[in-house]
Amino acid sequence: MANTISAILPILQDAATVVGREQVGFIPACYKNTSVARAGLNQTVNYPVVPTMSSASVTPAATSSSGTDMTVAAGSIVMDNLKKVSWNFTGEQEVALSNGDIGPFRDIYAQTLQQAMRKLCNEIEAALWVAAYVNASRAVGTTAGTAPFATANNLTELAGLKRILDDNGAPMGDRAFVAGSDALVNLLGLQTGFTRVNESGSSEALRQGVIGRAFGFDVYNSTQIGAVTAGTAASATTNNAGYAVGATTLTGASAGTGTILNGDIVSFASENAAYKYVLQNTTATVTAGTIDADVSDGWSAKLGRPGLRAAMSAATKAMTMIATSTRHIGLQRQGLHLVMRAPNDGNDGAADVATVTDPKSGLVFQLARYAQYMQSSWEMRVLYGVAAPNSDLIAVLYG
Numbered sequence: 001m002a003n004t005i006s007a008i009l010p011i012l013q014d015a016a017t018v019v020g021r022e023q024v025g026f027i028p029a030c031y032k033n034t035s036v037a038r039a040g041l042n043q044t045v046n047y048p049v050v051p052t053m054s055s056a057s058v059t060p061a062a063t064s065s066s067g068t069d070m071t072v073a074a075g076s077i078v079m080d081n082l083k084k085v086s087w088n089f090t091g092e093q094e095v096a097l098s099n100g101d102i103g104p105f106r107d108i109y110a111q112t113l114q115q116a117m118r119k120l121c122n123e124i125e126a127a128l129w130v131a132a133y134v135n136a137s138r139a140v141g142t143t144a145g146t147a148p149f150a151t152a153n154n155l156t157e158l159a160g161l162k163r164i165l166d167d168n169g170a171p172m173g174d175r176a177f178v179a180g181s182d183a184l185v186n187l188l189g190l191q192t193g194f195t196r197v198n199e200s201g202s203s204e205a206l207r208q209g210v211i212g213r214a215f216g217f218d219v220y221n222s223t224q225i226g227a228v229t230a231g232t233a234a235s236a237t238t239n240n241a242g243y244a245v246g247a248t249t250l251t252g253a254s255a256g257t258g259t260i261l262n263g264d265i266v267s268f269a270s271e272n273a274a275y276k277y278v279l280q281n282t283t284a285t286v287t288a289g290t291i292d293a294d295v296s297d298g299w300s301a302k303l304g305r306p307g308l309r310a311a312m313s314a315a316t317k318a319m320t321m322i323a324t325s326t327r328h329i330g331l332q333r334q335g336l337h338l339v340m341r342a343p344n345d346g347n348d349g350a351a352d353v354a355t356v357t358d359p360k361s362g363l364v365f366q367l368a369r370y371a372q373y374m375q376s377s378w379e380m381r382v383l384y385g386v387a388a389p390n391s392d393l394i395a396v397l398y399g
Helices: 005-019 091-098 104-134 156-167 181-190 204-208
Strands: 031-033 044-049 073-078 081-090 138-141 175-179 217-221 249-252 265-268 276-280 290-292 299-303 319-321 325-332 337-341 352-357 364-372 375-387 394-398
Touching (some): 081 104, 091 375, 104 276, 104 325, 104 337, 104 364, 104 375, 104 394, 138 156, 156 175, 156 217, 156 325, 156 394, 175 181, 181 217, 181 325
Parallel strands (some): 031 337, 138 394, 175 217
Antiparallel strands (some): 044 073, 073 375, 138 276, 249 299, 265 276, 265 319, 276 299, 337 375, 352 364, 364 375
């Protein structure tokens, strides 16, 4: 064939620079491992989860006492997404590209590469968002269905997000606030502390629409953030067993009607009325789905670490569901993980294969060309998995 991948790598590099960061916020904010070579498709990468520890009084003695035993749990990330974007070009079209012509076909080819990378980036971004809001620890917000920061010169909601991470003991560095477009509009349009140069100390928000940092968060925008449908549970309660501070599994009584969905935001009566918790499946998951299809026969759900903030007395507690809302995310980098690498082509007969790393986002893509009859078939592809191993490092701002 007239064309090889090496001839178009400069175009591909330009595409990576432009598209890899175009509409993403979770990709730069999360922890990334882009060279997980030991895991294949649908295989698991394990990581340790060390439990919280307790203290005890020291009693002088002739010999030291034994340390307290602890059980280190195992979390996992499954490399379960092998995705591609594919297209064809005929031999004559490739000749038009390879002869150095700078006409329309070269533009078409460059845009094809850009759109392929854009599609894959957006899918990864969406997967990270779902993992974040489903596996968050707690939530803060004012009114479901109303974009945050709607009150001029009032950043109370962002302060509340910071408080959750602070109370959870999240490290102060590498924090990010990933906002949907509606929240970002209010930040730029109503919170004049960002756009007034004399108050913010910078003209970036006013001139470039870039907020930078606020309350210790690097502020990003993600167009993948949207409304999340809430469960329909009404008049549901916990059982009357009572739960200690830090409890991470709750059992419901046979009461009420409706459903509970993974990632639902709820509060519980009396002791925990001030806290909004995120409910999760009792089995490890990073995906949306149903926790219980009918609460009238009882239910069981998990809370992300650090669990209950206030002890529940031994009595049933009414559960209040936050309605359908948009889920913006505050996180510390280690709360959300992306593992990713170029797929192994297995010597499948591709005429050319190249691996390219986006220099800004760190994402790794593989481009392959297959020689066919009078044409070439192209694929842009990637293998990846996402996980939220540390729910105590993730919080939701709903609106």
